[in-house]
Amino acid sequence: MDSLQNLKNKVLSYTKVDEKPLDYWLSFYEKIELKKGEALVSAGQVVIHFYYLDVGCIYYYKMQDGGTKVLEFYTEDVFFTDLPSYVKGAPSKYFLRATEDTIVYAIKKTYTEKSYDESHQLERFGRLSMQEAFIKSYSRVERMNNRTNEERYLRLLEKRPGLLQRVPQYLIASYLGLTPVGLSKIRKRLMKV
Amino acid sequence: MDSLQNLKNKVLSYTKVDEKPLDYWLSFYEKIELKKGEALVSAGQVVIHFYYLDVGCIYYYKMQDGGTKVLEFYTEDVFFTDLPSYVKGAPSKYFLRATEDTIVYAIKKTYTEKSYDESHQLERFGRLSMQEAFIKSYSRVERMNNRTNEERYLRLLEKRPGLLQRVPQYLIASYLGLTPVGLSKIRKRLMKV
DNA sequence: TAAACTCATTAAACTAGTTTAATAAAGTTT
DNA sequence: AAACTTTATTAAACTAGTTTAATGAGTTTA
Numbered sequence: 078m079d080s081l082q083n084l085k086n087k088v089l090s091y092t093k094v095d096e097k098p099l100d101y102w103l104s105f106y107e108k109i110e111l112k113k114g115e116a117l118v119s120a121g122q123v124v125i126h127f128y129y130l131d132v133g134c135i136y137y138y139k140m141q142d143g144g145t146k147v148l149e150f151y152t153e154d155v156f157f158t159d160l161p162s163y164v165k166g167a168p169s170k171y172f173l174r175a176t177e178d179t180i181v182y183a184i185k186k187t188y189t190e191k192s193y194d195e196s197h198q199l200e201r202f203g204r205l206s207m208q209e210a211f212i213k214s215y216s217r218v219e220r221m222n223n224r225t226n227e228e229r230y231l232r233l234l235e236k237r238p239g240l241l242q243r244v245p246q247y248l249i250a251s252y253l254g255l256t257p258v259g260l261s262k263i264r265k266r267l268m269k270v
Numbered sequence: 271m272d273s274l275q276n277l278k279n280k281v282l283s284y285t286k287v288d289e290k291p292l293d294y295w296l297s298f299y300e301k302i303e304l305k306k307g308e309a310l311v312s313a314g315q316v317v318i319h320f321y322y323l324d325v326g327c328i329y330y331y332k333m334q335d336g337g338t339k340v341l342e343f344y345t346e347d348v349f350f351t352d353l354p355s356y357v358k359g360a361p362s363k364y365f366l367r368a369t370e371d372t373i374v375y376a377i378k379k380t381y382t383e384k385s386y387d388e389s390h391q392l393e394r395f396g397r398l399s400m401q402e403a404f405i406k407s408y409s410r411v412e413r414m415n416n417r418t419n420e421e422r423y424l425r426l427l428e429k430r431p432g433l434l435q436r437v438p439q440y441l442i443a444s445y446l447g448l449t450p451v452g453l454s455k456i457r458k459r460l461m462k463v
Numbered sequence: 464t465a466a467a468c469t470c471a472t473t474a475a476a477c478t479a480g481t482t483t484a485a486t487a488a489a490g491t492t493t
Numbered sequence: 494a495a496a497c498t499t500t501a502t503t504a505a506a507c508t509a510g511t512t513t514a515a516t517g518a519g520t521t522t523a
Contacts, residue, residue, distance in 0.1 A: 148411065215353070
């Protein structure tokens with residue numbers, strides 16, 4: 078059962094879940110190891126797993142106008158998937174790709190649904206983790222409208238130290254809604270101060 | 271029990287909930303009538319209700335740099351609250367204000383928590399509604415990074431027809447992350463085509 | 464070791480927004 | 494109806510980004 082302990086602790090940080098249903102649910106997880114540059118999900122696939130990132134880094138992006146548009150970076154100790162595809166069972170429009178050697182644990186939707194059916198506590202965990210994800214996403218919407226790109230870049234440096242060391246700058250630029258040239262200009266401006 | 275039927279139907283559109291726990295939960299709702307321009311929530315208050323908008327329109331905004339920054343417009347048949355304050359029990363940083371005469375139904379957090387404790391089905395409704403809110407918020411994040419303001423304005427017109435008729439244009443501008451002048455320029459540009 | 468890539472920076476011309484201020488139009492109040 | 498207030502447009506000067514293309518610096522591959 079390997080390093081599911083991290084995952085187990087993560088669940089328990091949201092709400093109390095009894096040992097039995099939690100271990101039952103955890104028993105369905107499978108370990109996936111990705112090499113740097115490898116894709117976990119590609120556009121066109123139907124996503125039927127929910128993932129937990131244990132070690133490494135994965136970026137969530139789409140291809141648009143011939144370029145990659147990054148939506149998110151997932152690093153240690155987070156849950157993620159392509160939710161639109163996972164929920165609707167429709168082909169994904171996105172990619173999930175490792176920026177470095179990465180270990181994730183994956184569980185099939187059917188097993189999670191079964192576990193939620195059988196455990197009210199696990200269902201609550203599901204609700205609370207979604208709630209947290211929604212609040213984070215919404216605060217990002219707010220910042221995108223009301224902060225300058227420079228402020229958002231500085232905040233990223235502060236909130237996710239080390240990310241710029243792990244991930245190429247042009248992906249950071251895309252995440253911030255900028256071109257590589259635009260981000261480079263901002264960095265230059267900040268140097269001078 | 272008035273027009274709780276709309277609210278009831280809304281819940282049932284997410285998942286099956288037995289009559290008994292659902293009616294129990296609905297029994298705690300209180301009707302609130304707001305006049306145009308009236309605030310439902312003001313910054314500094316701790317938000318202890320979850321709301322359902324039955325009739326009218328409410329905008330969710332914050333004061334920043336001396337101006338109003340609009341995050342969202344809530345119209346008929348949606349759930350809403352200031353979630354950060356509601357979840358943490360901390361003073362709100364936001365306002366919720368009616369742009370026209372509005373009717374909302376409100377339920378106290380303690381009653382929802384009690385109902386969720388007693389009904390796994392209601393807890394599931396809570397999870398699924400949060401999931402939906404998250405997906406919507408995330409697709410907005412994506413559009414903010416990858417679409418022009420002109421595209422986002424046109425999409426708003428298409429997705430929420432009538433909103434521009436109900437709400438002053440400078441609030442729409444703020445919602446789109448623009449100044450009133452900027453939005454006016456975009457509209458002028460679109461006229462010419 | 465050299466060749467080939469990948470990635471970040473720079474420059475130059477351009478564009479879509481900003482700010483400030485003035486004007487016009489519409490809605491409210493007296 | 495007149496006066497006042499609120500909202501939308503326009504203009505002019507400005508700014509923070511864009512695009513395209515060239516250069517440089519590290520990495521990886523042969």
